[in-house]
Amino acid sequence: MDHVYKQEERIKSQVARNTLDLFSQSVDLVFFDVSTLYFESFESDNLRNLGYSKDNKFKEVQVMLALVTTQYGLPISYFLFPGNTSETNTLLTAVETLRDKLKISHVTLVADRAMFCKENLALMEVNGISYIIACKLKSLKKSFQGQLLNDEFHPEKVCNEQHWCKEYVYENRRLIVSYSKKRALEDAKDRERLVTRLLKKAKKAKTVSIKSIVTKRGSSEYLKLNETDDVTRDDVTINEEGIAQDALWDGLHGVITNVTQEDASDILTQYRGLWQIEEAFRVNKHNLRMRPIYHWTEERIHAHICICFVAYSLAKYALYQLNVISKLKLSLQELNNELLHMQASILRDNSTRREYLVPSHRTDNQIKICKAFGIKYRDQVKRIK
Numbered sequence: 001m002d003h004v005y006k007q008e009e010r011i012k013s014q015v016a017r018n019t020l021d022l023f024s025q026s027v028d029l030v031f032f033d034v035s036t037l038y039f040e041s042f043e044s045d046n047l048r049n050l051g052y053s054k055d056n057k058f059k060e061v062q063v064m065l066a067l068v069t070t071q072y073g074l075p076i077s078y079f080l081f082p083g084n085t086s087e088t089n090t091l092l093t094a095v096e097t098l099r100d101k102l103k104i105s106h107v108t109l110v111a112d113r114a115m116f117c118k119e120n121l122a123l124m125e126v127n128g129i130s131y132i133i134a135c136k137l138k139s140l141k142k143s144f145q146g147q148l149l150n151d152e153f154h155p156e157k158v159c160n161e162q163h164w165c166k167e168y169v170y171e172n173r174r175l176i177v178s179y180s181k182k183r184a185l186e187d188a189k190d191r192e193r194l195v196t197r198l199l200k201k202a203k204k205a206k207t208v209s210i211k212s213i214v215t216k217r218g219s220s221e222y223l224k225l226n227e228t229d230d231v232t233r234d235d236v237t238i239n240e241e242g243i244a245q246d247a248l249w250d251g252l253h254g255v256i257t258n259v260t261q262e263d264a265s266d267i268l269t270q271y272r273g274l275w276q277i278e279e280a281f282r283v284n285k286h287n288l289r290m291r292p293i294y295h296w297t298e299e300r301i302h303a304h305i306c307i308c309f310v311a312y313s314l315a316k317y318a319l320y321q322l323n324v325i326s327k328l329k330l331s332l333q334e335l336n337n338e339l340l341h342m343q344a345s346i347l348r349d350n351s352t353r354r355e356y357l358v359p360s361h362r363t364d365n366q367i368k369i370c371k372a373f374g375i376k377y378r379d380q381v382k383r384i385k
Contacts, residue, residue: 001303031277032111034066037291066090073276075313087114135254158268177254184251326372355385
């Protein structure tokens with residue numbers, strides 16, 4: 001692992017070159033996102049630190065991992081930050097690396113609303129990078145919010161789903177707002193689950209205050225305290241007015257962009273591809289068990305992340321060869337299962353003391369996998385001794 005740590009930047013550069021080689025060194029769309037990785041430890045240092053955990057591990061120290069991938073989820077690079085780093089501050093490092101180290105300048109960067117702030121938008125504009133960033137609609141000017149909620153939307157097809165869209169110019173930038181009935185139902189269900197959970201938490205608490213039971217920013221508007229004779233336990237009830245106000249935003253989603261040559265439906269379709277990098281984090285965290293991290297020195301932590309990144313890269317290259325090049329649709333788990341069952345048995349003839357290699361029967365998918373990677377696989381029994 002100490003050797004891997006010393007070669008970390010070289011390994012990352014090689015992975016980036018391998019990915020860019022698949023597209024003749026030209027990538028015009030990249031996805032950027034961040035997540036947190038927790039430790040089985042409570043001791044902090046320069047890298048491991050307490051911060052907002054996306055794994056709900058608020059007592060454990062963590063590091064922040066930023067990933068950059070292509071639209072197919074193929075890896076370009078990653079960046080490791082101290083656990084208390086603000087998500088919006090991670091984008092500067094990625095932009096500088098794309099521009100300087102990887103020589104990627106004519107590219108559209110896609111990211112979720114955690115990256116939405118004026119500083120990041122201005123940074124990308126100064127560096128000549130196009131962007132499609134999810135917009136925090138509730139953070140826009142109050143006067144504009146009122147206009148948005150009262151406007152009528154027109155139908156658009158986005159990834160074969162019916163959406164209603166409308167374009168605006170907001171602070172000299174292109175803002176595309178869409179409404180989806182499916183998303184509206186999901187928003188309402190999410191809010192209902194959250195309110196139920198908060199009320200249960202309030203009943204169990206020894207002392208009750210909104211701050212003590214609400215950890216998620218913005219959720220305090222769902223509840224209200226009613227004074228009682230008990231000094232420590234005010235009555236917690238649902239804030240119907242606050243929920244009604246929040247429900248006005250159900251189903252609405254906005255993206256802000258400086259891309260001017262593409263239709264709104266194309267912009268939204270590109271943004272919808274962000275699931276690729278979200279899947280990348282799931283694969284790294286679950287399939288590759290990138291977290292929890294049990295190392296504690298900075299060098300070993302970097303080496304652990306680098307090894308997982310290499311494993312993820314190999315997995316995505318394999319899936320790209322199968323799914324895109326060979327048109328064989330398999331998930332990573334399905335590919336793993338098929339490979340695990342490609343086995344052979346060794347049989348010995350006790351009378352002659354000869355040994356034979358007997359391969360297992362191959363499934364249709366196993367045959368296609370071998371063909372996709374040019375693997376020569378013998379179906380016949382072979383004498384080996």
